[in-house]
Amino acid sequence: MSVHISAKKGEIAKVVLQPGDPLRAKYIAENFLENAKLVSQTRGIFYYTGTYKGKEISVGASGMGFPSIGIYSFELFTEYEVDTIIRIGTCGGYSNDVKLFDLLNVENAASESTYAKFAWGFEEDILSHQGNIFDIINETSKELGLASRPVNIHSSDIFYRKDPAVPEIAAKYNCPAVEMEAFGLFANAKQLGKNAATILTVSDIIPTHEQISADERERALKPMIELALESALKVI
Numbered sequence: 001m002s003v004h005i006s007a008k009k010g011e012i013a014k015v016v017l018q019p020g021d022p023l024r025a026k027y028i029a030e031n032f033l034e035n036a037k038l039v040s041q042t043r044g045i046f047y048y049t050g051t052y053k054g055k056e057i058s059v060g061a062s063g064m065g066f067p068s069i070g071i072y073s074f075e076l077f078t079e080y081e082v083d084t085i086i087r088i089g090t091c092g093g094y095s096n097d098v099k100l101f102d103l104l105n106v107e108n109a110a111s112e113s114t115y116a117k118f119a120w121g122f123e124e125d126i127l128s129h130q131g132n133i134f135d136i137i138n139e140t141s142k143e144l145g146l147a148s149r150p151v152n153i154h155s156s157d158i159f160y161r162k163d164p165a166v167p168e169i170a171a172k173y174n175c176p177a178v179e180m181e182a183f184g185l186f187a188n189a190k191q192l193g194k195n196a197a198t199i200l201t202v203s204d205i206i207p208t209h210e211q212i213s214a215d216e217r218e219r220a221l222k223p224m225i226e227l228a229l230e231s232a233l234k235v236i
């Protein structure tokens with residue numbers, strides 16, 4: 001057991017899908033994995049391990065923001081010897097350059113956050129995906145006929161902000177959308193020599209206030225989940 005995950009050694013697979021929401025992890029386990037077993041529920045953060053097409057995969061939540069995904073991904077990489085984490089989540093579009101339901105494969109995450117600097121001494125304000133899982137996701141999306149798009153993403157500490165303008169760092173690195181975890185995940189993976197990727201579904205367009213309805217979310221997220229699972233098979 002680690003500090004924040006109560007699974008026993010050997011109960012977490014080498015590849016982990018990591019949504020932010022614990023209930024989304026539960027949904028994936030119950031609807032996409034076979035023989036899924038709940039292996040940790042400390043602090044209400046669910047982790048399950050089961051099989052997908054005969055291969056062992058775990059799915060568990062990261063929570064929201066760099067501090068949370070920083071803790072969970074670090075403990076998965078170090079305490080449970082996980083090799084690959086695929087973050088799957090939603091993001092908000094800064095303009096009509098992206099549309100609702102678009103599938104994004106994050107190439108680089110740019111951030112004003114000090115997380116990477118003070119955790120690991122990384123001075124960069126943009127970090128790339130780690131390992132070969134990004135390329136595997138691109139290849140798999142083509143095989144599945146999915147139009148996933150490689151992009152830079154803005155990873156922000158801030159959900160609500162006073163200034164509605166696109167943040168300077170997002171403009172600097174041509175980031176069409178924003179989320180809150182990829183930069184922290186990539187930083188940990190870089191420090192530890194692990195594989196890390198982030199796949200996102202565009203759930204809202206910030207300037208126009210368009211958003212995927214609650215009824216549409218299951219349909220909207222299914223392609224992202226299947227892409228992550230099919231990609232995971234190739235690294236196991």
